[in-house]
Amino acid sequence: METNSLLFLRAVQLAVIAAYELVGKNDKNMLDQKAVDIINKLLTNNDVNAKIAIGEGELDAAPMLYQGQTFSHQQAITFDIAVDPIEGTAPASKNEPGSISCIAIAKIDTMLQIPEMYMEKLFLSEDLGATIDFSQPIEKILLTLLNIKQNLSCIILNKPRHQAIIKTMQALGIHVELINxxxxxxxxxxxxxxxxxxxxxxxxxxxxxxxxxxxxTKYKMFARLIAIAYEQVWPDESETKDRIKIEQQALARKKISYDTIFSERDLVADEEAMFFAASLMGGTVLKPLQIIDHEYVVHSFIGYNNIYHQIISKYPITNNVQDLLNKYSK
Structure with missing residues (x-):
C-alpha cells in the first residue's frame, strides 16, 4: 500500500483546494461536491484496485464515492478505502474553522461497512486506554482516566446531546475543548x-x-452504535423516516447490535492501515489552507506504522483545479 501513499495524499490535498472557492459561500453541498469530483477523478484515473467501504452513501444516494464503488483496471481489488471528502462542510461553507478532507486505506474487506448512523466514541492514547472498560458508564470511565492522569483535557463536539457530560467533565476538573x-x-x-x-x-x-x-498512530479507540430519534435531529430530511429501518437491516447483516463494543481493530482489521488528511479551514493544530505568493499552501497529516507526519505542500494557483488534477494525477 505504501506505493499509493503519494496518490492519496494528493487526493485529499487537491480536494481541499477544489473546495476552497466555495468557502464562505453558504453552499455546503456544492463545497462537498467539488471535493468529491476531484477525489473520484483521481482514483478513477489511477490503477488503485480498491473499493469504497465508507463513502458518501449508497449508490442511489451518491453517484460518486458510494459504498461499494470500485476503482480497478480489470485487476483484483486489493484494499478498502474510507473517505470523507470534506468533514465539516457546514463550518467551511460559513468560513468557520474545523474542516478537513480525509482518506484511510486498509487491506480488502477489513473495514466495517456501516451506514450513516450515530456512534459513541472514545479516542485516546494507548496508556490511557489500557484499562478502559467501555461497557461502563462514561462517568465511571472518566474517573478511571483521572486515576491514571490528573489535569486531563478532552475534545468534544459542542452539541445539545453533550451538554450534560460537558458539565460533568468540568465538575471533575477536566479541561474541555469544544469543537463545532x-x-x-x-x-x-x-x-x-x-x-x-x-x-x-x-x-x-x-x-x-x-x-x-x-x-x-498507535492510539486506542472504543465505540458503540447509538439509536437516535432522527425526527428530532433531522426533522426536514426526506429520508428520516427510513433511517431506523436502514440501520436495523445493516445491523442484522453484520450481526451486530447497539450493545456491541468496538475497538479500533474491530472497525479496521488491518495493522498496516494508513490515514491521510489535508486541512481546509484549520482551527486546530493543522493550519488552514492559505494562498501565499501565488501558491496554495496546504497543511496535511499522514499516519502509518505507528508514525505520523505533518506536511506542508505548495501547489501553483491555476484558473481551473482540473489543471492541477491533470498535472498531478500520476
Whole structure:
C-alpha cells in the first residue's frame, strides 16, 4: 500500500483546494461536491484496485464515492478505502474553522461497512486506554482516566446531546475543548497532543476513519452504535423516516447490535492501515489552507506504522483545479 501513499495524499490535498472557492459561500453541498469530483477523478484515473467501504452513501444516494464503488483496471481489488471528502462542510461553507478532507486505506474487506448512523466514541492514547472498560458508564470511565492522569483535557463536539457530560467533565476538573464539528479532526488533534482524549456521539462512518487513524498512530479507540430519534435531529430530511429501518437491516447483516463494543481493530482489521488528511479551514493544530505568493499552501497529516507526519505542500494557483488534477494525477 505504501506505493499509493503519494496518490492519496494528493487526493485529499487537491480536494481541499477544489473546495476552497466555495468557502464562505453558504453552499455546503456544492463545497462537498467539488471535493468529491476531484477525489473520484483521481482514483478513477489511477490503477488503485480498491473499493469504497465508507463513502458518501449508497449508490442511489451518491453517484460518486458510494459504498461499494470500485476503482480497478480489470485487476483484483486489493484494499478498502474510507473517505470523507470534506468533514465539516457546514463550518467551511460559513468560513468557520474545523474542516478537513480525509482518506484511510486498509487491506480488502477489513473495514466495517456501516451506514450513516450515530456512534459513541472514545479516542485516546494507548496508556490511557489500557484499562478502559467501555461497557461502563462514561462517568465511571472518566474517573478511571483521572486515576491514571490528573489535569486531563478532552475534545468534544459542542452539541445539545453533550451538554450534560460537558458539565460533568468540568465538575471533575477536566479541561474541555469544544469543537463545532469534525470529530475525525478532533482525533487528529489528540494525536498531535492538543488534548488527552476525544469523547462524544458523532457519525459512525467517521468512526471507521478514526479507527484507521488509531491503528496508524498507535492510539486506542472504543465505540458503540447509538439509536437516535432522527425526527428530532433531522426533522426536514426526506429520508428520516427510513433511517431506523436502514440501520436495523445493516445491523442484522453484520450481526451486530447497539450493545456491541468496538475497538479500533474491530472497525479496521488491518495493522498496516494508513490515514491521510489535508486541512481546509484549520482551527486546530493543522493550519488552514492559505494562498501565499501565488501558491496554495496546504497543511496535511499522514499516519502509518505507528508514525505520523505533518506536511506542508505548495501547489501553483491555476484558473481551473482540473489543471492541477491533470498535472498531478500520476
Amino acid at each position: 464539528g469534525g470529530d475525525v479532526l478532533g482525533a487528529i488533534d489528540v494525536v498531535l497532543k492538543k488534548a488527552d482524549f476525544l469523547y462524544g456521539i458523532g457519525g459512525a462512518p467517521e468512526g471507521v476513519l478514526m479507527g484507521a487513524l488509531a491503528i496508524a
